[in-house]
Each structure stands twice: as structure tokens, then as C-alpha cells.
Amino acid sequence: MKFSPLFWPVELKGNTIHILDETLLPQKVKYIKARNEKQALRAIKEMKTRAVGQVILVFCIFLLVLKKNRKKKDIKPVLFKLADTINTVRPTLSFKYLTDMVLGWLIAGAPLEKSILGFLEVLKNKRIEQAESASAFLADGDAILTHCNISGQMPLIGQFARKQKKNVKFFVTETRPYLQGSRLTAWELQETGLDVTIISDNMVAEVMKEGKISKVIVGADNLAQNGDIANKIGTYQIAILARHFNLPFYVLCPPQSAAKTGKDIAIEIRPDKELLEYQGLKLAPKGVKGYYPAFDVTPDNLITQHIYLEIGGKI
Amino acid sequence: MKFSPLFWPVELKGNTIHILDETLLPQKVKYIKARNEKQALRAIKEMKTRAVGQVILVFCIFLLVLKKNRKKKDIKPVLFKLADTINTVRPTLSFKYLTDMVLGWLIAGAPLEKSILGFLEVLKNKRIEQAESASAFLADGDAILTHCNISGQMPLIGQFARKQKKNVKFFVTETRPYLQGSRLTAWELQETGLDVTIISDNMVAEVMKEGKISKVIVGADNLAQNGDIANKIGTYQIAILARHFNLPFYVLCPPQSAAKTGKDIAIEIRPDKELLEYQGLKLAPKGVKGYYPAFDVTPDNLITQHIYLEIGGKI
Numbered sequence: 001m002k003f004s005p006l007f008w009p010v011e012l013k014g015n016t017i018h019i020l021d022e023t024l025l026p027q028k029v030k031y032i033k034a035r036n037e038k039q040a041l042r043a044i045k046e047m048k049t050r051a052v053g054q055v056i057l058v059f060c061i062f063l064l065v066l067k068k069n070r071k072k073k074d075i076k077p078v079l080f081k082l083a084d085t086i087n088t089v090r091p092t093l094s095f096k097y098l099t100d101m102v103l104g105w106l107i108a109g110a111p112l113e114k115s116i117l118g119f120l121e122v123l124k125n126k127r128i129e130q131a132e133s134a135s136a137f138l139a140d141g142d143a144i145l146t147h148c149n150i151s152g153q154m155p156l157i158g159q160f161a162r163k164q165k166k167n168v169k170f171f172v173t174e175t176r177p178y179l180q181g182s183r184l185t186a187w188e189l190q191e192t193g194l195d196v197t198i199i200s201d202n203m204v205a206e207v208m209k210e211g212k213i214s215k216v217i218v219g220a221d222n223l224a225q226n227g228d229i230a231n232k233i234g235t236y237q238i239a240i241l242a243r244h245f246n247l248p249f250y251v252l253c254p255p256q257s258a259a260k261t262g263k264d265i266a267i268e269i270r271p272d273k274e275l276l277e278y279q280g281l282k283l284a285p286k287g288v289k290g291y292y293p294a295f296d297v298t299p300d301n302l303i304t305q306h307i308y309l310e311i312g313g314k315i
Numbered sequence: 316m317k318f319s320p321l322f323w324p325v326e327l328k329g330n331t332i333h334i335l336d337e338t339l340l341p342q343k344v345k346y347i348k349a350r351n352e353k354q355a356l357r358a359i360k361e362m363k364t365r366a367v368g369q370v371i372l373v374f375c376i377f378l379l380v381l382k383k384n385r386k387k388k389d390i391k392p393v394l395f396k397l398a399d400t401i402n403t404v405r406p407t408l409s410f411k412y413l414t415d416m417v418l419g420w421l422i423a424g425a426p427l428e429k430s431i432l433g434f435l436e437v438l439k440n441k442r443i444e445q446a447e448s449a450s451a452f453l454a455d456g457d458a459i460l461t462h463c464n465i466s467g468q469m470p471l472i473g474q475f476a477r478k479q480k481k482n483v484k485f486f487v488t489e490t491r492p493y494l495q496g497s498r499l500t501a502w503e504l505q506e507t508g509l510d511v512t513i514i515s516d517n518m519v520a521e522v523m524k525e526g527k528i529s530k531v532i533v534g535a536d537n538l539a540q541n542g543d544i545a546n547k548i549g550t551y552q553i554a555i556l557a558r559h560f561n562l563p564f565y566v567l568c569p570p571q572s573a574a575k576t577g578k579d580i581a582i583e584i585r586p587d588k589e590l591l592e593y594q595g596l597k598l599a600p601k602g603v604k605g606y607y608p609a610f611d612v613t614p615d616n617l618i619t620q621h622i623y624l625e626i627g628g629k630i
Contacts, residue, residue: 200607202549209611240520283498293518
């Protein structure tokens with residue numbers, strides 16, 4: 001099994017967190033070196049890392065702060081404050097359930113560093129299992145449409161399918177404005193030797209109508225308790241289109257968040273500059289405004305099958 | 316009434332056709348000077364001009380060739396050959412009904428130059444009337460979503476609405492990969508003092524769900540006899556989404572083509588390079604392929620109201 005660098009894009013080495021800079025992909029595979037929590041959180045805010053990278057990073061920040069405060073008598077106030085800071089970085093992503101997990105171990109008196117490292121190990125293995133579960137839904141000859149990027153899980157799905165002697169190919173929406181689809185997913189699929197074709201976000205209905213797609217698989221940034229999910233902007237309309245064309249729509253889910261339904265998930269509105277410019281190139285006339293909701297909610301009733309991340313427990 | 320340069324982007328001056336280079340907008344308002352039919356047709360192929368610009372250009376090419384061949388005894392073979400060449404430039408656009416019109420006048424022995432100039436004058440006026448008809452469907456407070464660019468008619472619709480004391484605003488999809496929405500429509504609406512917001516093509520369902528859109532108005536490149544239309548890629552899925560959210564979907568139509576239904580309209584597949592690069596900037600990893608159908612067909616049953624171009628006769 002070949003792993004994409006996106007599958008596990010963050011790591012603590014000594015007193016430095018190495019963060020894969022996803023904004024430079026696919027041209028450069030380069031790691032940001034964060035030496036403190038401030039630098040690390042900036043990488044989240046600026047979307048240098050995203051999806052599972054952010055989850056791993058949250059834990060690495062705790063590990064780093066623990067290391068740096070080894071001699072401190074009472075670490076609790078430091079960690080509680082840190083949790084508060086982390087929780088507010090990006091509204092749609094439920095970092096709180098991650099920080100609550102750490103604080104829970106802290107309160108319970110568990111060995112913190114060991115608990116975190118153990119959790120990360122479980123997360124890694126469960127993500128591989130989740131990709132394998134997804135591959136079981138595929139049939140020989142399938143053409144899978146995906147959107148955005150599921151942090152290295154799509155190449156695993158493709159490789160599991162190959163092991164099962166199923167020949168599958170992939171269509172990827174470019175996923176404006178950040179182009180995770182072309183820059184990340186198409187790249188990691190190609191690097192794994194899988195067949196991938198890029199389309200722009202407005203071609204979904206046409207390729208579905210042409211019979212080029214048999215299934216849709218996307219990831220999710222937030223799973224509410226009623227089965228609604230929040231994922232990268234554009235997911236919702238693909239789900240509506242999949243229903244229109246009677247195509248199954250599968251979601252690789254993160255652990256359930258505290259949100260009861262999708263209505264409880266705040267949608268992050270990002271600066272319109274990120275939509276109106278690309279790598280310094282102006283894409284729109286001066287002075288025109290844009291609107292950039294970074295996520296949308298796909299209701300449970302449009303989802304054919306949730307593929308859960310079976311970490312167990314109430315996280 | 317203020318006219319966008321896009322409303323009438325092509326003109327014959329002396330022996331030179333001036334063609335607004337839409338690829339340079341909104342940064343530069345610059346005209347290509349075509350001195351023969353070859354240069355003019357290249358502007359169509361490279362999408363330097365599009366939509367109504369191509370229609371006007373076809374007639375201007377005939378005017379230019381007529382001028383240059385004034386001394387020729389039998390102009391017929393030249394014009395028949397020219398018509399053949401023009402007909403094959405872009406598959407989805409029905410240039411044939413334009414060239415047939417000219418050949419029809421020729422065969423009927425009508426004064427060719429006068430007929431063409433007369434037709435262009437009618438076309439100009441009817442397009443203004445069409446925009447006025449569209450404005451009649453709007454209500455005070457409407458927020459109109461549009462896609463791609465309808466060659467200067469959207470600013471007219473906005474101005475007619477303003478005259479009717481209706482306050483309307485606009486949302487424009489950026490329209491990848493050519494960005495006609497941000498570069499052209501947002502620009503001409505802003506220049507006319509109308510309220511416009513850019514979204515990316517994957518935000519349509521979300522802004523509709525948020526209640527930000529009340530109506531959709533798009534143009535069309537081809538109107539089949541059963542009411543199906545072909546328009547810029549992405550139109551079809553917006554029509555499906557409009558139906559999902561119970562929003563009216565209006566189409567400003569060109570004259571009917573020879574296509575019986577949408578199935579008779581060939582969809583132009585353009586080079587994937589245009590999707591994978593933007594102004595020399597690589598948007599995708601080396602070697603990954605793309606798929607770029609430039610148009611799609613929206614079936615009649617998803618269209619709330621066709622707004623016809625009332626040129627009369629069988630064109």
C-alpha cells in the first residue's frame with residue numbers, strides 16, 4: 001500500500017511540528033516548521049493544512065506544549081487556555097471534541113502524552129480501515145466522482161479496490177477556490193497510479209448525464225448526530241445532483257460532533273479575496289465583492305451510506 | 316441607458332473588423348483588428364469573442380469579403396465556400412443558420428450588403444427589447460443569479476428594472492474555466508452601477524438554500540425547436556438546483572436553430588489545457604488529464620420561461 005503525503009501530513013519531531021504546506025502542492029512537497037502553538041495555529045487559519053492535518057496538528061500542539069512545560073507544577077491552566085484558543089480558530093470544524101478529549105484525559109488523570117500518542121496511532125489505523133470499508137461498496141468498472149480532498153484516503157480506496165480485482169477510475173472536481181481537487185486529490189491519485197480526470201465544479205451534471213459517473217464518494221469535516229454532514233463548499237449541490245441522476249452518494253465521516261443537526265454547524269465565511277484572486281493573479285474586476293462560504297451542509301436524506309470512522313467511545 | 320462594450324463587441328470599420336478581445340477583460344478594453352476572414356475566424360476559435368460577438372462577426376466577415384471582391388463578376392462561389400468554412404468553427408453554436416440567411420439573400424438576389432446591415436440593426440434593437448421583456452418578470456427586491464455572460468444584456472435588464480422602480484441585485488457564478496462570470500458579467504454590472512456579488516460555481520446550492528437568490532436568468536447559445544437550450548457548461552446543473560429550490564429559471568434565447576431537440580446539438584469538447592492552466596499558471600499536476608465539455612443542454616421542462624428574441628421570420 002502506497003501512502004500519500006496527505007494521509008499523515010503533520011508530525012512532531014523533537015520540539016518542532018512539521019506541517020505539510022498544502023498550499024504549495026502539487027508543485028512542491030514542503031513542510032512548515034512550527035516551533036510554538038502560535039505558528040502552528042497560523043497554519044490552520046491560513047489553510048496551510050486542513051482536514052485530518054488539522055486534527056493531527058491539534059494533538060501535536062498539546063504534545064509540544066506538554067514538552068515545553070515539563071517542569072511546570074500545574075499544567076492544567078495552560079492546557080485549558082490552550083483548548084479555548086484552539087476551539088475558536090475555524091468555526092465549521094469541531095476542534096472542541098478534540099480538545100475536550102485531551103482535557104478529559106487530563107481531568108481523569110491519564111498519562112497525557114501516552115494517551116495522545118495512542119489516540120493518533122488508533123486514528124491512523126482506523127482511517128486505513130475506513131478506506132477499506134469504502135472500497136467494499138465499489139464494483140468493477142466504477143467511475144467515482146469525488147470533491148475536494150479526503151487526506152490520502154482516496155488513493156487507499158483505489159488501491160484496496162485494485163487488490164479486490166476491481167478496476168475503478170476517478171473524476172475529481174477542481175474544487176474552487178482553493179483547488180483541493182486538482183491540486184491535491186488528482187495529484188495523489190496520479191502518484192498512486194490511478195486513473196483520474198479533472199473537471200470544473202460546474203461540469204458535474206453534464207458528466208453525470210453523459211453516464212460517466214457511477215458513484216460519488218466525499219469526505220466530511222463535521223458529522224452531526226442526525227447524520228447531516230458539513231463538508232467543503234460544493235458537496236451539497238453534488239449530493240442534490242447525485243439524487244437527481246439516481247447515483248449513490250457515500251460519505252467518509254469523521255467522529256460525530258456535538259452538533260445535533262446540520263443547523264447547529266456554523267458555516268465559516270472566509271475572506272472574499274481568496275475567491276477573487278489566485279496566487280496573486282486577479283480573477284475579478286477591482287472593487288467587485290465576492291461571497292465565500294467555505295462549507296455547506298448535506299442533509300442525511302441525500303446520503304446513501306455513511307462510512308464511519310470506528311474509533312469507538314463517545315468522541 | 317448605458318451600454319456595456321460587450322453588448323455590441325464587433326464592428327466593421329473600413330476594411331478592418333474591430334473585435335473586442337474578451338480574454339483581456341476586465342483588465343484591458345482592447346480590440347483585435349482583423350483584416351481578413353482568416354484572422355477573424357481565429358478570434359472565434361480562440362474565444363477572443365463569443366456569444367453575440369460571434370454572430371455579429373459572422374456577418375462582418377461577409378461584409379468584408381463583399382467589399383474586397385467588389386470587382387469580381389461572380390461572387391457566389393466565394394460566399395458559398397466562406398459559409399462552409401464558418402459553419403465548422405465551433406460545433407455547439409449554430410452558425411449555419413446565419414450563413415444560410417446570407418446565402419438565402421444571395422440566392423433571392425437581394426442587395427447583400429444592405430440586407431446584412433439591416434439585419435444587424437434589427438438584431439441590436441431586438442436585443443434591447445428582449446432585455447426589457449426580461450425585466451418585466453422581475454419584482455422589487457429580487458436577487459438574480461446568472462451564469463456566464465449574456466453580452467451586455469444583464470446590465471440592460473438591471474437598468475430597465477431600475478426605471479421600473481424595482482430594486483434588484485445580482486449574484487454571478489465565476490463560470491470556470493474561462494471566468495466569463497467574474498471577468499465579464501460582474502464587470503459590466505459594476506460599471507453600470509448595479510449591485511453584484513461573485514460566487515464560485517460550487518456555491519450555487521448553498522446561496523439558494525440561504526435564501527439569497529429569488530430568480531435565475533441565463534442566456535443561451537442554441538435554442539432547439541422543442542425548447543431545449545444549449546448554454547455555457549454549468550447552466551444545466553443550475554437549472555436542476557433551481558428546480559430543487561423552487562426558483563424560477565428564465566432563459567434569454569437566440570433565434571431557433573435547426574436542432575429538433577437538445578439531442579441534436581453537438582457539445583463542443585475543448586482542449587483540457589484551458590481547464591488545467593489559467594493565464595500561464597498551472598492549476599493542476601503535470602500529466603493529469605481533464606475533461607472540458609464547453610456547453611451543456613438544459614431541457615425545456617426545467618425552463619420556467621423562454622424569453623425570445625423576436626426577430627420574426629424563420630430564423
